[in-house]
Amino acid sequence: MKRYLGVSALLFCLLFLLPLAMAAPRVLAQRQTELPEEDEPKIELLPPGEIDGSYTLRVLLDGGVQTMTMGEYLQGVVRAEMPASFEQQALCAQAVAARTYTLYKMASGGNHGGEADVCGDxxxxxxxxxxxxxxxxxxxxxxxxxxxxxxxVSLTDGQTILYGGxxxxxxxxxSSAGWTKSAGEVWTADLPYLQSVSSPEGxxxxxxxxxAEFTPEEFRTRLxxxxxxxxxxxxxxxWFGERQVSEDGNVDFVTVGGxxxxxxxxxxxxxxxxxxFEIEVQDGNIVFFVTGYGHGVGMSQYGAQQMALDGSGWRDIITHYYTGVTVAAYTPEELS
Structure with a gap:
């Protein structure tokens, strides 16, 4: 287990040093603008989960550290990361991904030393x-x-995505462009459970x-x-030379100015x-035509929503987007 965590921490550093500079965009709940439906039936609130409520996290928020249960923390994450208008099963999948990501961060030491376990950034x-x-x-x-x-959070109490236990x-x-991307395509190391899979964006x-359009001067300055x-x-x-695109549509590389x-x-x-993306020169300007939103690795939130609309449960969504994994109850005590 300790050997795994050592490798895990190394992969964590390799995978995130570059992506943090271009942090993956998220679908934030703040952006929802749907109007209420008339006579909307009231949804029954379930009791909190026992596993997520059995231990606490130190969460760095607005410059201060707050202590809360895993369940309370995950509620805040799901509120922020996925529109609450999405199907219940898509929200459940988001809760499982968020719980797993949190435990992974804790296992790898996180970014906050002894101050906090996680943060809200x-x-x-x-x-x-x-x-x-x-x-x-x-x-x-x-x-x-x-x-x-x-x-x-309650319906998925403690449920965590596991690979090798x-x-x-x-x-x-x-959202993906029809297919997700493998970790190796986007970052510096590949992982067996982060492979390219189809994604029904709907x-x-x-x-x-x-x-996105740029004048030659703007393009030149940035590059x-x-x-x-x-x-x-x-x-x-x-200015533009060879361009290689993977089967899933991701631009592997393009030659610009040699x-x-x-x-x-x-x-x-x-x-x-x-x-x-595609690149064209139109009226002397450089134009990018882009499909999808985000780094493209792991679960597509809009893909999860479409799968839920098509009748898939949260477990099916998770095992579709994360290759070769199992899902089971897990707690921080098992990290040691």
């Missing part, structure tokens, strides 16, 4: 939203949405297709700031919504 750990703020954002939906969030790096993202994913060796002289159409860059580097440099 999504660029470091996971986003967190308190009940009062969420209720103000949700308006007339508040009571039912809160019940759905709390039930997602220990928690996995349960990353997630907003209809109505916000900003599923996006467009040369990090790659001064690039040759961006001559016509703009001549420099070979990974698609993830391009995404970071130009603040693109994903690394699945």
């Amino acid at each position: 999504h660029t470091c750990c996971q986003a967190y939203l308190d009940r009062e703020t969420a209720a103000a954002n949700w308006g007339a939906h508040a009571e039912n949405y809160e019940a759905k969030v709390e039930n997602a 220990v928690p996995v790096l349960a990353v997630f993202h907003s 209809e109505g994913v916000p900003n599923y297709y996006s467009r 040369l700031a990090s790659h001064p060796e690039a040759d961006l002289s001559g016509p703009v159409s001549g 420099v070979q860059l990974r698609g993830t580097q391009i995404r970071s440099l130009f603040s693109l919504r994903s690394a699945t």
Whole structure:
């Protein structure tokens, strides 16, 4: 077990040093703007889970450390990370991914030393939203949405995604371009449970297709700031060379000004919504046509929503997006 955790900590560092610079966008509950339906049936609130309520975490929030149960912490994460308008089974899958990610962070030592176990910053750990703020954002939906969030945690009490008997790096993202990406495509190390799988994104994913346009001067300034060796002289159409795309649509690399860059580097440099993109020169400007939102690794939140709409339960969603895993009750005591 200790050997696994040592390797786990090393992989954690390798996987997250680069991605934190281009932190994965999340679907935040604050952005929900749905209007309440008439005569919306009240959702029954279930009692809290015993396993998640049996131990506490130290959570760094707004510069101070708060102590709360795992269940209370996960409620805040689910409020922030996935729209509460989503299907109950999608929210349950989000709760399981969030619990697993938290336990993985704890096993690998986290980023806060002895001060805290986790924090509420999504660029470091996971986003967190308190009940009062969420209720103000949700308006007339508040009571039912809160019940759905709390039930997602209670219904999956203690359930954790395991590979080799220990928690996995349960990353997630907003939407994929039809397929998720393997960890090795996006970061610096591959993991057997973070492999490319199909993802049914469904209809109505916000900003599923996006467009980013830059003048030659803007493009040149951004690229040369990090790659001064690039040759961006001559016509703009001549700046771009070989481009390699994986089967899942991810841009593996593209040559710009004679420099070979990974698609993830391009995404970071130009603040693109994903690394699945096409490049065109239109009216003298460089235009990116982008599909999906996020790093593309692990569970797609909109894919999970579509699977739930199609009748899949949370366990089926989890085992679809995380390859070769098992799901079982797990507590921090088992990390040692």
